[in-house]
Amino acid sequence: MAVNEPLPGTSDLWEPEVSDWLLLENKAREVFPRYGYSELRTPIFERTEVFVRNLGSETDVVQKEMYTFQDRGGRSLTLRPEGTAGVMRAIANRGLDQGEEARVFYFGPMFRGERPAAGRRRQFHQVGVEAVGADSPWMDAECIAMLTHFIEELGIRGGKVMLNTRGLPEDRDAVSAALKEYFLPHVGGLCEDCQRRLDSNVWRMLDCKNPACHEVALEAPKILDLLCDTSRDFFARVCQGLRDLGVDFELAPRLVRGLDYYVHTVFEITHSGLGAQDALAGGGRYRISLPGDKRTLEGIGFAAGMERLLLARESLGLKTEAGAQTDTYLISLGENAILAGLKLAGELRTKKLGGRVKADFSARSMKAQMRTANREGASVVLIQGDDEIAKGVVTCRNMKTSEQATVSLAELAAWLTKHA
């Protein structure tokens, strides 16, 4: 790997890609507040225990993927692998009274030491929301509808909502026992991870990607059939809410999601434009207990992978193409003119004239400066040499029409308004 290349699974972002990122961020800031969510920014590293406690010590993220390091004081810290745990810590720190709700959205970098592949990065970005303190199934329906609204606003068509329930913590033992009983006779033919999961995390055997494991999982008992009435009622309402809101969804009986904090509703949105890593977004209802807070906080939320949203847009031909970098290019010929160019560029910017203004200080030939102006896609070039400065004029060239005029400084604003 060349020394200046970014590390595997990370990337540098340049224009025009940056414009697409801004589009996602701006859409999030436009759509989520309409549902009463406000923006929250949390640190990108936390005490390691914030993640271990909440995501679950048996999850792939905690077992294999976290970037954990010690600070100078010997504390174990971790770069956030996801947003929910940090958001919950922040909410607990601020305090949430009984019956009160917090609805927040966030975006930013997350870090997981996974094997890089298309759509799977080590530094990736999520845009997510969390509604904490809300325990109604209608909230789940609204949250999923909000996600589909956001995705549609980004022009992404063809996303599929996959929906399942994990029921209440009280259901867990019965479901685990039924799954164990089902998988035990098959365990010899399953992957190493699943052989271990039989005792440590049998639910994850349902969604293992290994073909042999998947084949066996297809016939496994359905979680929904094993749940208590309260859990089944909750799920029925979520489904009803989604139908009433006109959100199409598919039941996905083997969807369990990779993090342990989930209860009741779990969902993902998949998109065929993504290839093997086909989850655009994932989320669900969760319960998190925090040190220093006796209560368990319950919430519903999701996170969408920003790289994957952009890949889905690209698969639909919606990627921003490279465009001009400059609108007005100032060519200065000679030392006097360079200083005049520096000042003129400043004035144009203050007066908001000429769009993106760039002055050339290189003292190169007219031809060389013109070549750069062309390469940058400038629509207007302003030329000053000793002659122009003496007369108080500027030679103005419209690069699209090749029209050229000598314009006094007083008339420059009018010329630029017409041509730039």
Ligand code: HAM
């Ligand atoms: P997650 O399913 O682990 O959930 O991640 C959510 C989304 O982040 C995925 O659907 C995917 O689009 C993206 N993603 C995850 N890992 C990578 C990666 N290595 N490279 C690129 N994109 C990736 C969570 O993180 C939960 N915190 C979601 C949530 C919020 N649940 C409740 N509230």
